Amino acid sequence: MEDPNSAETYAKIKSLAELLSSTPRKRAIAFTGAGISASAGINEQEFPEHFETTTAPLPTNQFALEQAIPTQAHMSLAKLADEGYLSYVATCNIDGLHRRSGVQPARLGELYGNVFLETCPKCRAEYLRDYDVAMHRNRAALAELADVHATGRQCTTPGCDGMLRDTLVRNEETLAEPVITRALQEALQAEVVFCLGSNLESSPFCELPVAAKERGAQLIIVGPERTMLDGVADVRLRMSPDRFAEMLMKSLGKAIPKFALRKPIWIGNTHEMVTPEKGFDTENRHKWTVFVRGDNNSPLNFIDRVEFRLAPSFDPALIVLEEPPFELTRVGRGPFEVLITIHLTHNFRRGSLTFRHMLLFQDIGEQKCVQIDLTGV
Numbered sequence: 001m002e003d004p005n006s007a008e009t010y011a012k013i014k015s016l017a018e019l020l021s022s023t024p025r026k027r028a029i030a031f032t033g034a035g036i037s038a039s040a041g042i043n044e045q046e047f048p049e050h051f052e053t054t055t056a057p058l059p060t061n062q063f064a065l066e067q068a069i070p071t072q073a074h075m076s077l078a079k080l081a082d083e084g085y086l087s088y089v090a091t092c093n094i095d096g097l098h099r100r101s102g103v104q105p106a107r108l109g110e111l112y113g114n115v116f117l118e119t120c121p122k123c124r125a126e127y128l129r130d131y132d133v134a135m136h137r138n139r140a141a142l143a144e145l146a147d148v149h150a151t152g153r154q155c156t157t158p159g160c161d162g163m164l165r166d167t168l169v170r171n172e173e174t175l176a177e178p179v180i181t182r183a184l185q186e187a188l189q190a191e192v193v194f195c196l197g198s199n200l201e202s203s204p205f206c207e208l209p210v211a212a213k214e215r216g217a218q219l220i221i222v223g224p225e226r227t228m229l230d231g232v233a234d235v236r237l238r239m240s241p242d243r244f245a246e247m248l249m250k251s252l253g254k255a256i257p258k259f260a261l262r263k264p265i266w267i268g269n270t271h272e273m274v275t276p277e278k279g280f281d282t283e284n285r286h287k288w289t290v291f292v293r294g295d296n297n298s299p300l301n302f303i304d305r306v307e308f309r310l311a312p313s314f315d316p317a318l319i320v321l322e323e324p325p326f327e328l329t330r331v332g333r334g335p336f337e338v339l340i341t342i343h344l345t346h347n348f349r350r351g352s353l354t355f356r357h358m359l360l361f362q363d364i365g366e367q368k369c370v371q372i373d374l375t376g377v
């Protein structure tokens with residue numbers, strides 16, 4: 001193993017930082033394997049269940065996969081891609097962590113698919129879920145489908161009724177043509193190729209850095225495991241991808257961004273004046289609706305239930321809604337404050353958040369956007 005504190009390691013990483021910063025900028029790409037996700041608690045070898053269609057119980061690893069957050073190496077690559085130091089990242093991991101870390105889909109090749117992604121074969125819409133789409137299939141709908149990739153969910157694009165499919169490449173299947181073609185193109189154009197956390201044994205993945213090397217690219221291999229290409233690497237660093245990323249980013253004078261998963265929601269109310277009824281004191285009475293809604297109608301599947309606590313004059317004053325729409329309509333006088341408690345049920349975060357909302361009966365009502373940080377820190 002490389003000693004990260006040695007002067008030699010430091011010098012190698014400093015020269016890589018200079019290489020990345022050179023003007024004009026070199027075309028650099030990265031290939032990643034299982035080793036980049038190991039520190040996220042993921043063992044990429046333990047996913048045979050993704051390639052079955054049976055209702056097998058969830059393995060313990062499943063829990064780690066949905067809860068896993070991107071590592072320092074993932075976050076560093078995302079930052080470098082975002083700032084144009086890396087033009088492309090390809091991975092043979094199916095854990096979706098590169099996409100989760102923020103690498104733009106246009107710069108990303110998930111060669112074997114992404115367990116969180118399902119796509120519509122008709123209109124090409126992509127649905128990136130918080131849950132593993134291969135494990136959470138709609139089995140009732142699947143009974144009529146012979147397609148092993150079908151997830152049993154339907155496309156929600158207006159006018160499209162396509163049946164969604166997972167993106168995973170099964171053992172006996174070949175890689176999707178556009179994905180592998182793009183990866184090869186990127187390899188052939190690259191001047192610098194980083195290979196992180198892969199033993200570079202599985203074909204055709206291992207052929208990509210070879211193709212790049214043969215075209216004159218500099219090959220940098222990072223990871224503690226021995227690889228098939230160690231003999232031809234220009235720089236070989238036998239250290240963890242995380243430690244390498246930390247040292248490289250430091251050498252570049254850049255901070256590694258912190259991972260955060262935020263979901264915007266809208267909290268607010270609408271209202272309308274109630275027509276006065278003869279013989280009743282109906283002055284300033286309104287029919288109002290207080291709500292918690294997803295941004296742009298996105299599903300609120302990270303909310304378990306919502307409690308609305310009204311003024312004590314209402315009976316009952318505490319109303320709990322256990323499924324969407326999280327909207328409550330009443331008639332009364334205002335303004336008064338409603339306490340809204342949102343109970344979260346996300347993999348990353350449970351617990352509750354309470355908001356105070358003042359019911360206002362002016363204009364169309366009152367609403368505000370709130371960012372829920374599901375990473376919970």
Ligand SMILES: [Zn+2]
Binds near residue numbers: 120122123160161
């Ligand atoms: Zn569709």
